[in-house]
Amino acid sequence: MSARHAASVALLAVVALATGFVLAGQIKAQLLTPSNQVARYQALVRSVQELEATNADSRRQIAALRGQIDSLEAEAAARSAETQALRNQVSDLRAHAGLVAVHGPGVVVDLRNGLAVPDAGGQTGYLINFQDVQDVVNLLFAQGAEGIAVNDRRITPLTAFSGSAGEVVIDQGPPQSSPIKISAVGDRNRMEAALDDPSALAGIRARQIQFQLHLTVLGSPDLSLPPYDSSLQITHVSPA
Incomplete structure (x- = not known):
């Protein structure tokens, strides 16, 4: 085998090897894409679940605050009613005592x-x-x-x-x-x-x-x- 022929064979081998690496990389990239999509989907699902959990906790806190507000409003209304009742009693007493026209x-x-x-x-x-x-x-x-x-x-x-x-x-x-x-x-x-x-x-x-x-x-x-x-x-x- 002549030196020229050997060089040609070696060159072909190198080209074939390089082509194989390229094809292997492309195939590997194509094979990894669905896996990456699944990972991203799972990450999105986890994010949504975390947001839903956070929202649920916020809703519970809001409901608790509303309950406290309702309780405070009811207490204030009761105090207001008691105050008004006392004012009415005082007015009646003042009228009965002749202190007002x-x-x-x-x-x-x-x-x-x-x-x-x-x-x-x-x-x-x-x-x-x-x-x-x-x-x-x-x-x-x-x-x-x-x-x-x-x-x-x-x-x-x-x-x-x-x-x-x-x-x-x-x-x-x-x-x-x-x-x-x-x-x-x-x-x-x-x-x-x-x-x-x-x-x-x-x-x-x-x-x-x-x-x-x-x-x-x-x-x-x-x-x-x-x-x-x-x-x-x-x-x-x-x-x-």
């Missing part, structure tokens, strides 16, 4: 001295006293009056009545005399029915017959009563 339907009772007795030299036969006023006030409160004023002076649960014939002293205020106007705000029909009841105010009814004591009742759709004014507490000095 009130208005609404009610009645006005007018009390006046009895007529003169013919043989008494023109003198009045009967003078209104504090017990007459107190009887009417007590009756009106018993019939649900929300507020009462006597001659525009507000009456409270602690109001004291005193005086002598012809004079009515409320608390420590100045003496009041006939005519006496008693205004009451509340259930108008109920108070009117009680005042018209012949069995109520028996003493006043008797004096109406005996001494022509004057008592009239007038209903009103809207009366206004002032609040109690403590500045009116002027010490009353009885005559010596």
Whole structure:
């Protein structure tokens, strides 16, 4: 074999070997591609699963926070309701104590001295006293009056009545005399029915017959009563 022929054979062998390596690399690359795709798919699946787990955990946290918010809102609403109830109670107590002005339907009772007795030299036969006023006030409160004023002076649960014939002293205020106007705000029909009841105010009814004591009742759709004014507490000095 000549040297030239040997060189040709060697060259062919080298080319064949190189071609084989190239073909082997291509075949290997083609064989690895599906495996890589599977790996990428599996990685994506794991990522999706991790995201779903994270989202599920976030949803649980959000649900827990919503539960806490609902609980706090319910607690705040309960406190608000309790606060409003207390405010309403305070308002009712203030109104009952006469500390605030009130208005609404009610009645006005007018009390006046009895007529003169013919043989008494023109003198009045009967003078209104504090017990007459107190009887009417007590009756009106018993019939649900929300507020009462006597001659525009507000009456409270602690109001004291005193005086002598012809004079009515409320608390420590100045003496009041006939005519006496008693205004009451509340259930108008109920108070009117009680005042018209012949069995109520028996003493006043008797004096109406005996001494022509004057008592009239007038209903009103809207009366206004002032609040109690403590500045009116002027010490009353009885005559010596």
